[in-house]
Amino acid sequence: MAILKDIKELIRGLGITGKHLGRHAITIQYPEEKWTMPERSRGIVVLLSDKETGELNCTGCELCQRACPSAAIKIDAPRGEDKKKVLKEFVIDFGLCCFCGLCEESCNFCAIKMVPKYEFSDENKENLVWDIKKLQEMGLDVDYVDTRRKKKKPVDKAKPADKTSEKPAEATPSKEPNSSAGNNDQKKPEGDESSPDQKETRGEES
Amino acid sequence: MPDLRTQEYMVNMGPHHPSTHGVCRLILTMDGEKVVDIEPVIGYLHRSLEKVCENRTYAQCIPIMDRFEYVTSMSTNQVFSLAAERLAEIEVPERAEYLRVIMLELNRIASHLLFYGTTAMDCGALTPFLYGLRERELIIDLFEMTCGQRLTYNYIWVGGVSKDIPPEFEPKCREAIKIIGEKLDDYQGLLNENPIWLARMKDVGILDPDLAIAWGVSGPVLRASGVKYDLRKDDPYSIYDKFDFDIPTLEAGDNFDRYLLRIEEIKQSIRIIEQALDGLPEGPIRGKVKANFKPPEGEVYCRIENSRGEMGVYIRSDGSKKPLRVKMRGGSFNQLQVLPEIVRGKGYYIADLVAIFATLDIILPEVDR
Amino acid sequence: MSESLGMLELARVFGWLHELLVDTGLGEPWVTIITYAVLAVVVFGVLAVLALFLVWWERKIAGHIQQRFGPMRNGWHGWYQTIMDGLKLLQKEDVIIATRDKPVFFWAPVICFVAAFLAYVVMPFGKDLIVADLNIGILYILAVTTFTVISLLMAGWASHNKYALLGGMRSAAQVVSYEVPMVVSILVIVLFVGSLSMQDIVTAQSGNIFNWFIFRVPFGPIAFATYIIAATAEANRTPFDIPEAEQELVAGFNIEYSGMKFAMFFLAEFINLFTVSAIAVTLFFGGWNGAILPSWLWFLLKTCGVVLLLMLFRWTYPRLRVDQLMRFSWKFLVPVTFANLIIGAIIKYAGWYW
Numbered sequence: 067m068a069i070l071k072d073i074k075e076l077i078r079g080l081g082i083t084g085k086h087l088g089r090h091a092i093t094i095q096y097p098e099e100k101w102t103m104p105e106r107s108r109g110i111v112v113l114l115s116d117k118e119t120g121e122l123n124c125t126g127c128e129l130c131q132r133a134c135p136s137a138a139i140k141i142d143a144p145r146g147e148d149k150k151k152v153l154k155e156f157v158i159d160f161g162l163c164c165f166c167g168l169c170e171e172s173c174n175f176c177a178i179k180m181v182p183k184y185e186f187s188d189e190n191k192e193n194l195v196w197d198i199k200k201l202q203e204m205g206l207d208v209d210y211v212d213t214r215r216k217k218k219k220p221v222d223k224a225k226p227a228d229k230t231s232e233k234p235a236e237a238t239p240s241k242e243p244n245s246s247a248g249n250n251d252q253k254k255p256e257g258d259e260s261s262p263d264q265k266e267t268r269g270e271e272s
Numbered sequence: 273m274p275d276l277r278t279q280e281y282m283v284n285m286g287p288h289h290p291s292t293h294g295v296c297r298l299i300l301t302m303d304g305e306k307v308v309d310i311e312p313v314i315g316y317l318h319r320s321l322e323k324v325c326e327n328r329t330y331a332q333c334i335p336i337m338d339r340f341e342y343v344t345s346m347s348t349n350q351v352f353s354l355a356a357e358r359l360a361e362i363e364v365p366e367r368a369e370y371l372r373v374i375m376l377e378l379n380r381i382a383s384h385l386l387f388y389g390t391t392a393m394d395c396g397a398l399t400p401f402l403y404g405l406r407e408r409e410l411i412i413d414l415f416e417m418t419c420g421q422r423l424t425y426n427y428i429w430v431g432g433v434s435k436d437i438p439p440e441f442e443p444k445c446r447e448a449i450k451i452i453g454e455k456l457d458d459y460q461g462l463l464n465e466n467p468i469w470l471a472r473m474k475d476v477g478i479l480d481p482d483l484a485i486a487w488g489v490s491g492p493v494l495r496a497s498g499v500k501y502d503l504r505k506d507d508p509y510s511i512y513d514k515f516d517f518d519i520p521t522l523e524a525g526d527n528f529d530r531y532l533l534r535i536e537e538i539k540q541s542i543r544i545i546e547q548a549l550d551g552l553p554e555g556p557i558r559g560k561v562k563a564n565f566k567p568p569e570g571e572v573y574c575r576i577e578n579s580r581g582e583m584g585v586y587i588r589s590d591g592s593k594k595p596l597r598v599k600m601r602g603g604s605f606n607q608l609q610v611l612p613e614i615v616r617g618k619g620y621y622i623a624d625l626v627a628i629f630a631t632l633d634i635i636l637p638e639v640d641r
Numbered sequence: 642m643s644e645s646l647g648m649l650e651l652a653r654v655f656g657w658l659h660e661l662l663v664d665t666g667l668g669e670p671w672v673t674i675i676t677y678a679v680l681a682v683v684v685f686g687v688l689a690v691l692a693l694f695l696v697w698w699e700r701k702i703a704g705h706i707q708q709r710f711g712p713m714r715n716g717w718h719g720w721y722q723t724i725m726d727g728l729k730l731l732q733k734e735d736v737i738i739a740t741r742d743k744p745v746f747f748w749a750p751v752i753c754f755v756a757a758f759l760a761y762v763v764m765p766f767g768k769d770l771i772v773a774d775l776n777i778g779i780l781y782i783l784a785v786t787t788f789t790v791i792s793l794l795m796a797g798w799a800s801h802n803k804y805a806l807l808g809g810m811r812s813a814a815q816v817v818s819y820e821v822p823m824v825v826s827i828l829v830i831v832l833f834v835g836s837l838s839m840q841d842i843v844t845a846q847s848g849n850i851f852n853w854f855i856f857r858v859p860f861g862p863i864a865f866a867t868y869i870i871a872a873t874a875e876a877n878r879t880p881f882d883i884p885e886a887e888q889e890l891v892a893g894f895n896i897e898y899s900g901m902k903f904a905m906f907f908l909a910e911f912i913n914l915f916t917v918s919a920i921a922v923t924l925f926f927g928g929w930n931g932a933i934l935p936s937w938l939w940f941l942l943k944t945c946g947v948v949l950l951l952m953l954f955r956w957t958y959p960r961l962r963v964d965q966l967m968r969f970s971w972k973f974l975v976p977v978t979f980a981n982l983i984i985g986a987i988i989k990y991a992g993w994y995w
Contacts, residue, residue: 072467076958082462083399083706083957092406093709106435108420135332166335166426171434180420283803305807305963396879396960402707468880468959623962 103182108165110183111158112205113198114176117212122202124177126151130169138162139169156198161191181208280308285622287316293390293629294636296608306619310612317640325598330356330430330565333598337585338424340600341638343386346372346379347578349428354509355574355585356430360567367555368432369511374445374548375415375427376510376576377541381452382411383579384534384541388459391531391630395472395623400462407455410448417441430565432558442549449542456538464532473528477614477628481525487610491581491603493632496533497525503577510576514551515544530631537579566593580604580633602638655680680772684761692911693723695948699911702952733900738801746799749792750898750905756788757912764919765839767929767937778839779827782920783820786875789913790816793884796906800897808896811963812884815874818967819881822974823871826864829978829985830854830924843928855925860985865925867978869947872917873954874970877910880958881966918947 094101103109114123126143142155170180183204188194196204280303287295295316301309321340325333337348350372357364364372389404412422418437419427427434463469479489481497494501502519504512520536522529569591575584581603588597614628658679662672697712697720704711712719740746763778765771775781790813797809831837833854834845846852854861874881898906922928922943931939961969988994 071465075465075467079462079466079957080953082458084953086706086708087702089705089708091705091708091710095710095713104417104420106418106420106438107416133332135328135335164335164424165421166338166424167420168332168335168426281803392959396882397958398703398879399707399956402709406708462957463959466958468961471965472959472962621962621964623960 103184105182107182107184108167108180110160110186110204111163111169111178111180111201112183112208113156113201114179114205114208114210115202122153122177122198123175123214124153124156125175126153127175129172129174130178133168133172134163135166135168136162136164138164153198156201158196158201160186160194160196176210176212176214179205179208179210181205278303283622293634294639296634296636296639298625300622300625302622305621307615307622307625310615310625312608312611314608314636314639317636319641321641322598322600325595327594329593330567330595333595334429335424335426337600338426339637340641341578341580341583341602341635342423343635344379344383344579345423345425346375346428347576347583349425350376350510351574351576351578351583351585352587353428353430354576355572355587356565356567358574359570359572359587359589360430360565362431362559362561364432364559365556366511366553368557368559370548370552371433371437371557372428372510373512373515374545374552375418375425375433377544377548378411378414378445380579381449381538381541382408384538385411385452387534387579387630387633388531391627391633392463394626394630395469397463397469400459403455403459403462407452410451414441414445414448417444429558429561431561432556434558436557442552445545445549449545452538453542456535460535470528472623472627473526473531473631475524475526476620476624477527477530477631479525479610479614483610483613484525487613488606489581489603489610490606491578492533492537493530493581493603493607493610495519495521496529498523503575503582507575509574515547517541517544517547527627527631530633534579534633564593566591575601578603580635580638581607583638600641602641604632604634604636604638607632608634608639677772684772685758688758688761688912688915689908691915692908693727694720695911695915696723696726696907698945698948699952702949703956706953706956727904730900730904735900735902736897738897740799740801742799742801745795746897749795749799750902750909752795753789753792753909754905756785756792757909757916759785759788760916760920763839764916765843765923765928766940767935770929770937771840774838774840776836776838779831779837779842779920779924782916783824783827786913786916787816787820789909796898802896805896808884812877814963815877815881815883815966818970819871819874819974822867822970822978823875825975825978825982826868826871827920827924829860829864829982832982832985832989833857839923839928843923843930846927847930850927853925853927853930860981860988861925863977863981864985865921867974867981868921868924869950870974871970872921873951874966876913876917876951878914878951879955880961882955882960883963883966914948914951915944918944918951921947 115121116123126141128141128143131139131141138159140155140157140159141153143151143153146152165180167180169178181204186194280301283300283302285298285300287297297313297316299311299313300307301311319339321336325336328336333352334349337352338345340348356362385404385408389401389408392398392400392404415425415427416422418441419425419435479493479497481494481499484494484497485499490501490503498521500519500521503509504517505519517540520533520540522533567589569589571586571588573584573586575582577583582601583603584601586597586599586601587595590596611629611632611634615625620628655676659672659676662675667675700722701711701718710718712722715722715725737743738746760782762772763775763781765774793812793816794809797805797807797812800806830842834842836842846854850856855865873879877884919940922940926943926947929936929940934942
């Protein structure tokens with residue numbers, strides 16, 4: 067009879083919800099317990115410093131500023147007398163940032179990284195604009211793989227190790243600057259069109 | 273004895289409403305308890321994404337496309353990348369194709385689980401929402417492990433994918449789809465044969481197949497009305513022709529069929545993911561794409577099968593770094609258009625209207641862009 | 642002491658109070674009035690606290706069904722969450738909408754709140770623990786629980802809002818439709834007890850556990866099933882919570898209420914829940930009968946069990962549409978309950994068993 071089948075189904079539904087009463091909850095009580103974020107988790111953006119000297123790795127090449135789709139990064143790096151870029155100011159507005167990770171992908175110098183920190187909310191919108199000091203400070207305890215070329219070695223045509231450990235299968239070409247061999251390796255040649263092969267997987271904005 | 277005079281009145285199911293999935297305003301003309309006509313008013317979520325894309329390079333457009341339809345963000349990434357690849361004739365390596373298929377199908381399952389939860393919640397059963405989201409968490413954790421984000425992934429790039437899967441992805445993925453397959457029985461036991469659910473869903477909101485085709489409806493809504501049309505088989509893209517899966521189709525076109533079809537699609541997606549994980553080759557994950565990617569002049573329209581229907585992107589390029597025009601097409605737009613057609617003249621109650629809106633699986637960012 | 646009181650059945654504690662008052666020499670009407678006033682305050686206090694805990698319990702049960710915790714912050718596992726919510730609601734702005742019917746708007750939650758408590762005058766909390774064992778006990782309860790319909794209609798009308806009006810109309814239709822099956826289900830039990838008094842109904846189930854009316858097949862379980870469905874509808878709970886369907890009418894008749902008035906509707910809903918469960922326990926599960934534990938504890942435990950059942954209903958089933966609700970009541974429940982009544986009557990007067 068249809069009515070008995072209906073009653074059976076109704077009781078079956080009660081059984082399914084009822085059996086959950088005996089199970090332990092799967093939620094955790096934040097902020098007492100915190101979830102360990104995966105290492106690739108895209109949280110805030112920080113500036114990395116050299117592990118020995120403590121100086122910022124950033125050279126002021128402004129690739130990340132060009133890569134950002136939300137115009138959240140503002141860099142002030144004018145050229146000094148010896149034609150080298152001097153990084154004066156580096157500001158990221160986290161109110162504008164869309165946490166896409168394109169800045170980290172575009173950097174050639176292990177200078178900028180997205181780390182799994184997410185507790186940075188504030189009551190004032192102005193406090194979400196972080197300057198170079200705060201960005202460096204938040205990046206001091208970040209462990210990273212330093213894949214920059216060492217300063218003393220000549221230009222190496224062989225393939226170096228990949229910049230990040232997450233792309234093992236990608237065949238990246240070597241990081242060959244188009245500038246002459248005598249220059250400081252860490253200087254990014256200027257101009258948009260001059261280095262199309264720098265890292266073939268970068269996105270840029272002119 | 274004078275005749276009883278009744279008057280139709282307007283009720284505003286306004287932009288703020290717990291069961292319009294997003295900000296959609298519906299102006300209902302009602303006669304007593306029955307709905308006579310609907311007029312949807314949209315535009316509350318318009319972010320002019322198409323115009324924004326005109327000022328971004330192709331690589332920067334991918335995060336913008338993420339926000340076009342944020343529930344199935346992988347599909348939006350995929351359709352844009354596919355369009356750009358067709359325009360510039362870039363070849364995608366095989367490992368990248370397999371990874372793309374795995375991510376797309378996982379995203380489809382996540383979207384259908386969200387559909388299951390919100391539809392049940394709209395009809396009053398509040399618990400399946402939590403059950404659906406609990407399983408969706410397993411998938412979202414997989415995404416977070418791979419690309420770092422839980423909703424807007426920025427993972428499928430022009431030429432391939434951005435990052436390779438970590439070694440712990442594969443066992444976790446297999447475990448996740450196994451758990452989801454088992455829990456589907458739980459979900460169906462709660463609802464499928466429940467007499468209250470059947471009374472709410474059966475024979476309500478019948479969509480005629482001719483009407484569906486005339487209004488350009490696609491996806492599970494079309495297949496529930498009896499039209500067997502799925503872009504993964506009828507206009508194959510990526511490597512879908514290598515996988516063995518069925519296209520479930522149901523006949524009645526009512527709410528219950530649309531609901532049941534999506535549950536069946538989850539099962540088919542699980543099949544595809546298992547086959548893809550078994551056959552995942554080694555190799556590069558990104559093809560040769562220049563840093564300042566400039567596709568040649570031309571235009572392309574590319575479409576894929578999203579969990580809501582046909583999702584398409586039209587790109588016109590003038591040879592520069594930024595596209596000249598990007599037009600996005602989403603399935604929810606057509607389904608919102610067909611909603612008044614379904615409801616007009618049938619004498620449905622507001623409760624039915626809410627259930628129909630839920631099973632059409634309309635989400636507003638796709639409608640409003 | 643009990644003999645001189647006549648129609649009042651008071652337990653030992655209140656007997657002591659009554660004696661105290663008699664000793665002060667106040668005079669007869671005053672003693673009765675003060676005794677009853679104290680009883681009313683005590684019952685009201687106990688029930689108000691019980692309602693708060695019922696709200697907490699509902700949230701915990703809902704949480705654990707959904708594999709989460711529910712309230713956890715205020716106290717151990719959030720036990721005083723409702724008290725904090727009440728304090729919060731007290732601080733909210735009391736919005737009086739621009740309507741012509743301001744007195745109606747004001748009195749609707751008051752009437753709802755008061756009507757919810759009136760049923761406890763005849764509720765048998767335990768052996769000799771009843772405020773007034775009226776000889777029309779169950780009939781009085783049925784009469785009084787219908788008061789809430791008036792308050793919902795008042796709320797819907799005075800809110801000057803289409804959604805609220807729809808909610809009020811629907812709730813009136815629903816409650817009236819489900820009165821009939823509820824009354825007829827109760828009628829079967831009354832037929833077997835032979836009296837409308839609540840204590841008589843409970844004592845008729847004393848002795849053996851199989852004397853409980855739910856075990857008296859065939860009319861007992863059917864009466865219980867129909868009663869529990871009708872009671873869920875009376876209490877406006879899912880699957881019959883059309884009047885306050887959040888997803889459709891954005892909270893129905895209590896859209897325009899804020900602050901303490903909303904709190905009154907909310908608490909009245911939970912008191913109603915407890916009322917229908919208590920009636921179910923009295924009629925079908927033997928009331929306060931039970932071994933070893935004190936009688937009021939048995940009553941509490943059994944009522945909480947029925948409340949748990951009703952909560953499981955809420956968190957498992959989807960909602961019925963309004964016309965399906967009506968159809969279910971009139972075309973299914975009413976014939977079934979009448980058939981049950983006839984079966985019960987035949988069994989009783991043929992004297993086959995029971």
